[in-house]
Amino acid sequence: MVVSVLFGILTFTAIHTTKASSTCCPDSWLPFKGSCYQFYDEDKVDWAEAVSICRLKNSDLVTVETEYESKFLKFFARKLFKRDSGSRNVTAFWLGASDTDIDGIWKWVSTDEELTYTEWDVSQPNNKPDNKEDCMALNGAYDFNWHDGVCKQRVGYPLCEKKGTSDNGGVGMQVIG
Numbered sequence: 001m002v003v004s005v006l007f008g009i010l011t012f013t014a015i016h017t018t019k020a021s022s023t024c025c026p027d028s029w030l031p032f033k034g035s036c037y038q039f040y041d042e043d044k045v046d047w048a049e050a051v052s053i054c055r056l057k058n059s060d061l062v063t064v065e066t067e068y069e070s071k072f073l074k075f076f077a078r079k080l081f082k083r084d085s086g087s088r089n090v091t092a093f094w095l096g097a098s099d100t101d102i103d104g105i106w107k108w109v110s111t112d113e114e115l116t117y118t119e120w121d122v123s124q125p126n127n128k129p130d131n132k133e134d135c136m137a138l139n140g141a142y143d144f145n146w147h148d149g150v151c152k153q154r155v156g157y158p159l160c161e162k163k164g165t166s167d168n169g170g171v172g173m174q175v176i177g
Contacts, residue, residue, distance in 0.1 A: 022166050023166075031164055033068070036161070036164045037073065037076075037160065039076065045154055045156070045158065047135035047152075048152075050157070053158045059161055060096055063096050063108040070119050090141055091140035091157070092137045092139050092149070092156040093137060095138060100135075103127070106118075106125070118146070119145060124148060125146075135150070136148060136149070137155075
């Protein structure tokens, strides 16, 4: 089910992107405004493992810089990952921010810069339990809003981002599908 939905979305995105923008991405990556994104869904991992998985793909955990980027990521998270059981979606994706250096000062690890755009859920970050929630995630149980999570818990999937390449205005490109 996820594979067929993903194929349909990727096909639509590839066609739409080729006509509307100049970002090209590898297979299984979604293009948006100069970057490529991959929703990894093989195994739930802890935050450090998520960082490593993205780096193996020559990418980083996502740095969310604008409301538009956030809406793009939430749209695909909702479309690709439905409720597993019951009434809540238990899917979570690790994002590339942490406050492990100084508690309460959230920074993007790929740039070491403080967040300029935020989209924390109500009462987040709350740093519970016992002041150990130092890593950021898109939390499906709360409509994919930002939550702080315990870095060492294997509860999320990596959400990777890397720079896209230019398609030279679509010259010489062919989209099949």
